[in-house]
Amino acid sequence: MRQRSLFSLPHLPYQIWILALGRFLSEVGTGFILFYTPIFFVNEVGLSSTLVGIALGSASVSGVIGRFLGGTLADSPTWGRRKTLLLSAFVSAIADLVLAFSNNFPPLVLGNLLMGFGMGLYWPANETMVADLTTGEQRNEAFAITRLADNLGLSLGVMLGGLIISVAENYRLLFIIDSISFLLFFLLIYFTIHEPKRAENDTVSMMKGWQIAFGDHRLRLYFIANILFTTYISQLQTTLPLYFKNFTSNGGFTAAIISALFSWYIVTMAISQLPIARFLNRFSRINALRFSLLFWGLGFSLIWLTGIPFTSPLIWAILGLGILAIATVSYTPSASSLIVEIAPSNLLGIYFSINSQCWAIGYFIGPLIGGFALDQSPLVIQSYWLLVGLSIGFSLIILYYLEKIMPTPS
Numbered sequence: 038m039r040q041r042s043l044f045s046l047p048h049l050p051y052q053i054w055i056l057a058l059g060r061f062l063s064e065v066g067t068g069f070i071l072f073y074t075p076i077f078f079v080n081e082v083g084l085s086s087t088l089v090g091i092a093l094g095s096a097s098v099s100g101v102i103g104r105f106l107g108g109t110l111a112d113s114p115t116w117g118r119r120k121t122l123l124l125s126a127f128v129s130a131i132a133d134l135v136l137a138f139s140n141n142f143p144p145l146v147l148g149n150l151l152m153g154f155g156m157g158l159y160w161p162a163n164e165t166m167v168a169d170l171t172t173g174e175q176r177n178e179a180f181a182i183t184r185l186a187d188n189l190g191l192s193l194g195v196m197l198g199g200l201i202i203s204v205a206e207n208y209r210l211l212f213i214i215d216s217i218s219f220l221l222f223f224l225l226i227y228f229t230i231h232e233p234k235r236a237e238n239d240t241v242s243m244m245k246g247w248q249i250a251f252g253d254h255r256l257r258l259y260f261i262a263n264i265l266f267t268t269y270i271s272q273l274q275t276t277l278p279l280y281f282k283n284f285t286s287n288g289g290f291t292a293a294i295i296s297a298l299f300s301w302y303i304v305t306m307a308i309s310q311l312p313i314a315r316f317l318n319r320f321s322r323i324n325a326l327r328f329s330l331l332f333w334g335l336g337f338s339l340i341w342l343t344g345i346p347f348t349s350p351l352i353w354a355i356l357g358l359g360i361l362a363i364a365t366v367s368y369t370p371s372a373s374s375l376i377v378e379i380a381p382s383n384l385l386g387i388y389f390s391i392n393s394q395c396w397a398i399g400y401f402i403g404p405l406i407g408g409f410a411l412d413q414s415p416l417v418i419q420s421y422w423l424l425v426g427l428s429i430g431f432s433l434i435i436l437y438y439l440e441k442i443m444p445t446p447s
Contacts, residue, residue: 047178047311050170055229056163057183059222061190063126066133066218068194069201069211074136077208078145092145096153101397103157108390109243111162112383118169119232121162121386126223129155133216137209155219161390166230168377168385176377177325180370181314185307192303246387255379255442256388260395262326262435265428266368267399268406269333272425273302273361275400276407277340284411284418285343285350298354305362313366322378323440325371330429330436332364337426344419378443 078089107125110116132151139145163183171179198211250256281290281298290298317325339357343350372392380388410421 047175047182047315049175049179049182052170052230053167053179053182055225056166056170057186059225060163060183061186062218062225063129063222064187064190065194065197066215068191068196069198069215070133070136073198073202073208073211077211078139081208082140082145084142084145088142089145092142092149095146096149096156097397097401098153099150100153100157101394103154103159104161104390104393104397105157107158108161108386108388108393109246110158111165111386111389112246113243117232118162118166118386119226119230121158122166122226122230123223125155125158125162126219126226127155128158130216130219130223133212133219137212137216157393160393160396161386164373164376164389164392165385167373168389176374177314177318177322177370178311180373181310181366184366184369185310188303188306188310192300192307246384249381250384250387250391253379255439256391258435258439258442259375259379260391262432262439263372263392263395264398264402265432266326266329266333266372267396268403269337269399269425270365270368271400271403272407273365275404276411279407279411280340280418280422281343281354285354286346286348287350290351290354294351298358301355302358302362305359306366309363310366313363314370317367317371321440322371322375323436323443325367326375326436327433329364329367329371330432332360332367334426334429336361336364337422341420341422341426344422 075086075089075093078084078092079086103125107121110121110124111118128151132148132155135144135151136148139148164180167179167183168176201210201214202208278295278299281295282292283289317328320328336357339353339360342348342353343357373389376388376392377385407421411418
């Protein structure tokens with residue numbers, strides 16, 4: 038058989054490509070509103086930053102509920118993955134319309150609660166659907182393709198959102214376009230995606246399914262390690278921009294340089310997503326996660342060098358973010374594929390629901406730790422990224438014990 042290039046497109050079921058297209062469309066819409074929601078509601082509507090922060094944070098609360106319900110519905114024989122994805126897209130579209138016509142605090146909270154709930158429903162069902170439609174050899178690349186669609190859609194959405202604001206100066210239009218993107222995703226799922234067939238005797242009751250998941254020692258070990266991975270990613274989006282602005286050895290980067298640095302990070306992810314997934318396919322999922330951890334440690338160590346006097350912080354920042362981009366793309370598909378190996382086939386939705394809670398926890402912990410560290414003495418701030426890099430040792434230990442209790446491949 039002819040060897041495929043690291044950069045060639047994988048051979049996947051057509052429904053995976055449709056899911057990826059749907060995710061691209063919905064992420065374009067998300068990119069429209071990602072950075073502009075707080076600006077609009079503070080500067081245009083006139084709400085305080087505190088109230089807007091509370092409203093945006095409410096999405097995390099409903100997101101936790103949505104994830105639990107999404108996992109349960111995805112595994113339900115009477116509901117399933119497809120209907121859960123349709124419900125998610127519908128709720129998210131309604132949420133955007135509520136936000137588009139919000140003029141005060143209560144509808145802003147309602148819109149964010151609906152958006153968090155819709156996104157919570159989405160992740161377990163979507164990840165489970167990808168697992169259903171692929172085999173073991175295809176799965177890592179399938180997850181990589183859908184993650185690539187996410188990154189490309191989000192990047193394009195952020196750029197187009199800024200263009201629309203600069204030309205039309207209409208923030209509400211962004212929410213309407215985002216709502217349309219979710220409706221397009223709804224239509225794609227409705228007309229092109231079919232529910233995978235499952236045997237009735239392969240199902241278990243909701244309470245029994247959650248009991249099995251919470252009692253799975255492998256899942257508990259993975260859960261702890263995965264929280265650290267998601268905390269790392271949250272640091273990139275919350276703590277690192279502020280650090281670059283105020284604390285590098287040259288007194289901080291300008292906003293234009295910071296924007297260029299994170300554009301470099303996104304482009305590196307997009308270019309390396311498929312080649313890295315294909316390269317890691319030759320290893321076990323746990324070894325792929327070890328590979329990711331080593332790049333997290335190296336990347337954060339390079340970021341630490343940006344605070345060392347008499348160095349060139351911009352060079353270290355470019356190298357560090359390039360390495361961290363590889364760490365990110367080697368983590369996301371490998372982690373999802375490992376869940377498939379851990380979970381019973383009839384409890385994939387519940388297991389992916391628990392997996393997605395790691396993201397909620399990581400995005401709660403990361404900003405708290407990072408913000409606290411940046412408020413400390415210069416010595417603590419200067420040492421912070423090195424300590425973050427060294428923390429990979431904790432996850433390496435957890436992966437060692439997880440590997441010992443994983444079944445031996447036949």
